[in-house]
Amino acid sequence: MSLSSSTSASPAPSLETLMLAYQNGDSTAANALIDAVSPALYRFFSIHSGDRRHAADLLQEAWIRIHKARHTYQPGQPLMPWLYAIARHVRIDAFRKRRAERLEQPLESIAEPAVAPTASPGAAPDLHALLAQLPDSQREVVCMLKLSGLSLEEVARATSSSIGSVKQKAHRAYEKLRALLACAPAGEPAP
């Protein structure tokens, strides 16, 4: 199922229709919406956290906030930017909380960060590992643009920034990704 309402051509109800039904108290529509958008949101969280369990927790927290904020979705507007804006809010909150907890911990008790798996020769480059090398703001723009297929305007709305700023971040991210891919050990990526 395509996540972008503008590209969905199937007879299945669009995400926006499901959201309207959810606002009207339809549990089936709410469950269908969870099924439809959770994989993309999970990928968004896992790219940023690098930890599956933490990403699952963030996804659950996101759904709690989506439920609380469901009255603020404006019918007629695309749903994905609204969802990503809430997901981003959850991610930033969690990042601040984790940082505060780390500052409070004694140095010895802080666990070492997980080491990114090294690519075996001939394997396709791991996108998660590549994205991990980008700054946070560029990573979220690439995730929304390239992985979720949001338009420039939708990404700008989700990240509360201007289209120009999104463009600039995407260009910088693509340049850096290209440089990383050019010197990746895999050589030729998978088609």
Next chain:
Amino acid sequence: MTCRELDDLLVAAPGAPLPQAALHHLASCPACRALVSAGAAPAEPLDPQLLTRLRKTLPPALAPVRPLASTSVLTVLFFAVFAAAAALGAARFGAAGYFALAPWQRLAVFALLAALALAASFAAARDMRPAAPSLSAPTLLLAGIAALEILFFALLHDYNPAHFFHAGVTCFRYGLSCAAPAALLAWFIARRGFIVGPVSTGAAIGAVAGLAGVCAQELYCPVLTIPHTAVWHTALFAASLASGALLGWLSRFLPRSASL
């Protein structure tokens, strides 16, 4: 086609089929080929156990919710707060300042204040909804201060600094006594939404309240000197907006409820 031009295509129309020139470039550029193919696969399906957990996050019986009012209705509400606070200020402290101004000066001052208040109200209304583009706090601050300073320097010609501190502090206090309840009322309206940018929302609410205070000052204050108005009247707007932004920033450290 260059790598940069390919980036332009990928950024402008993500997911759209690439033109022939781009395909030629991809054939000769391994880095771009890797960039285009990386992450092309759709998101993997989620673990059914996680999906079940997510479904259980929502209450089994959902109650319908009334959608948030439209941005224009919310803008009118915030503007009404601005107007009511300024009117109450005039009712309480009098309107000597209004009568001290010439008719064309009144028109210029209150038209500008109303326009700024409308912009701040619109920004506050937009901020109540996730993914609605809004004005940033520094933009609001700079635009408001610049507009007020230009107005005061264009309208007034008296540079007498007499009673600068005494009259200034009194005037600031009166303005603040109108701005504070306006901020409280605006905050009650904003709470109805879901705020993802507390700093910009705080700044917008502060701007609405600050402008209500400045409007009350313009109605009440008969001191028509540039040093007084350029400093004390503008300061109220700047202080209110900055306080709103600061409170918004501090609110990010408040614990959030993890349940529905």
